Amino acid sequence: MQISMTINGTEVTREIEPRVLLVHFIRDDLRLTGTHWGCDTTNCGTCVVLMDGQPVKSCTVLAAMADGHTITTVEGLANGATLDPVQQGFMEEHGLQCGFCTPGMMLTARALLDHNPHPEPLEIREAISGQICRCTGYATIVRSIQWAAAHPAGATAETTEDEVHA
Amino acid sequence: MQIPAPFDYVRASSVDNALALLDRHGPESRVVAGGHSLLPMMKLRLARPDWLIDINDLYELDYLLVDGPVLRIGAMTRHTTLLESDDVRRLFPIITDAERVIADPIVRNRGTIGGSLCQADPAEDLSTVCHVLEAVAVVRGPNGERMLSMADFHRGPYETAVAQNELLIEVRIPIRARSASAYEKVERRVGDWAVAAAGASVTLAAVGTISHVAVGLTAVGLDRNVTEVEAVLVGQAPGEELFALAGRLAALACDPLADQRGPIDYKRHLADELTRRVLRVACSRAAASVFDLTLQEG
Numbered sequence: 437m438q439i440s441m442t443i444n445g446t447e448v449t450r451e452i453e454p455r456v457l458l459v460h461f462i463r464d465d466l467r468l469t470g471t472h473w474g475c476d477t478t479n480c481g482t483c484v485v486l487m488d489g490q491p492v493k494s495c496t497v498l499a500a501m502a503d504g505h506t507i508t509t510v511e512g513l514a515n516g517a518t519l520d521p522v523q524q525g526f527m528e529e530h531g532l533q534c535g536f537c538t539p540g541m542m543l544t545a546r547a548l549l550d551h552n553p554h555p556e557p558l559e560i561r562e563a564i565s566g567q568i569c570r571c572t573g574y575a576t577i578v579r580s581i582q583w584a585a586a587h588p589a590g591a592t593a594e595t596t597e598d599e600v601h602a
Numbered sequence: 603m604q605i606p607a608p609f610d611y612v613r614a615s616s617v618d619n620a621l622a623l624l625d626r627h628g629p630e631s632r633v634v635a636g637g638h639s640l641l642p643m644m645k646l647r648l649a650r651p652d653w654l655i656d657i658n659d660l661y662e663l664d665y666l667l668v669d670g671p672v673l674r675i676g677a678m679t680r681h682t683t684l685l686e687s688d689d690v691r692r693l694f695p696i697i698t699d700a701e702r703v704i705a706d707p708i709v710r711n712r713g714t715i716g717g718s719l720c721q722a723d724p725a726e727d728l729s730t731v732c733h734v735l736e737a738v739a740v741v742r743g744p745n746g747e748r749m750l751s752m753a754d755f756h757r758g759p760y761e762t763a764v765a766q767n768e769l770l771i772e773v774r775i776p777i778r779a780r781s782a783s784a785y786e787k788v789e790r791r792v793g794d795w796a797v798a799a800a801g802a803s804v805t806l807a808a809v810g811t812i813s814h815v816a817v818g819l820t821a822v823g824l825d826r827n828v829t830e831v832e833a834v835l836v837g838q839a840p841g842e843e844l845f846a847l848a849g850r851l852a853a854l855a856c857d858p859l860a861d862q863r864g865p866i867d868y869k870r871h872l873a874d875e876l877t878r879r880v881l882r883v884a885c886s887r888a889a890a891s892v893f894d895l896t897l898q899e900g
Contacts, residue, residue: 437611453608454608454609454610454611454654455605455606455607455608455609455644456605457605457641457645460605476603476604476645477604477642478638478642478709478793479793481706481708484708490711491707491708491711492708492711492712493708493709493712496637496638496641496642496709496712497637497641497712498611498637498641498654500611500656501634501637501656501658503613544708562707563707565706565707565792565793566705566706566707566708566709566792566793567706567708
């Protein structure tokens with residue numbers, strides 16, 4: 437069957453088998469390998485992408501079900517050379533070690549901040565509770581998302597502001 | 603790598619179209635809503651439909667409507683919508699309590715109330731919630747609609763009264779004055795099925811005694827309300843001794859299996875303790891709502 441969707445702002449059309457899962461469509465057909473494929477059982481959340489702005493586990497969505505929808509993967513977070521504040525937060529606050537869970541974590545963080553720009557630490561923990569990180573103990577991930585909430589325009593604007601105050 | 607067996611896929615454009623597709627493709631066709639129960643079963647090849655009929659475009663079934671004495675919930679209403687609804691929290695806090703602990707926030711973006719009830723997993727929280735709230739399932743088929751009580755709708759583990767050529771389209775929950783409800787679950791971690799859970803709905807009479815009560819249990823082998831507690835609670839003033847008695851009756855009424863989530867005596871203990879807790883919370887919420895009502899009237 438033929439499907440079309442907007443992925444990271446680009447319209448794509450492909451011929452697929454109906455049983456292809458969205459995660460494999462993204463990784464194998466589109467070669468966007470930033471989306472990771474982990475447990476395959478809806479538990480770990482490393483395959484999270486945004487579907488019409490909402491985080492979904494792409495191992496449990498058929499590519500066919502995304503036909504006509506808008507998908508954002510980790511490759512779509514940055515705006516050109518400018519990283520999303522969430523990506524900057526993960527750098528600033530050391531929100532990753534091995535990096536395997538990071539794409540899913542960052543997309544959930546982006547959706548959370550779009551919905552709730554000033555989340556409490558508990559709300560952040562709740563938002564990422566369907567995702568597993570085996571390195572950080574989550575503390576630095578929570579701090580990374582807090583950093584992004586505190587810097588909605590990212591580090592560039594913050595640096596400029598600091599320079600002004602200096 | 604878990605990949606479903608081959609199937610053909612079609613998207614329904616309306617309820618009538620979905621019914622026509624079910625009719626055309628016959629017993630080997632299955633409806634997919636959020637897909638978070640059916641797709642994992644297909645990936646494990648526990649389900650192998652020839653045709654998958656996707657009803658995610660049926661936005662007409664995604665609604666929450668307070669309609670006189672009834673809350674009407676469209677079958678395609680997502681868990682997240684139920685969790686975030688102020689009407690639901692005010693009228694049926696048991697739903698909000700349950701939704702907070704159903705799967706995880708990302709799964710809740712996709713899963714639907716209709717899918718959950720039709721999956722009828724023995725550990726499904728919303729089945730218990732709908733039993734406790736005496737919900738009515740509206741099922742549409744080629745010959746029109748029929749209304750089913752939860753006792754008639756929910757036939758047992760993984761089994762409902764929805765025929766192959768029918769679709770659950772709405773859940774109706776009667777709104778009772780001077781009432782409140784609560785749900786509590788024990789789970790090993792976020793996203794896991796319940797070890798055990800309990801729900802209760804309570805109506806208080808003007809004098810403060812319990813005039814109506816329903817208690818349900820999840821994941822402990824009971825596909826009905828714990829009717830044993832009703833006779834001992836109705837007409838009594840809420841209190842710890844009464845809740846303890848109800849808890850003991852619930853523990854006796856359930857029939858749990860030992861599995862990796864715990865042995866039988868532990869699950870009976872949870873049935874007892876959780877029954878006490880949800881009755882305590884539901885009664886205190888009902889008393890608070892009666893107090894609110896008095897203030898408004900005053």
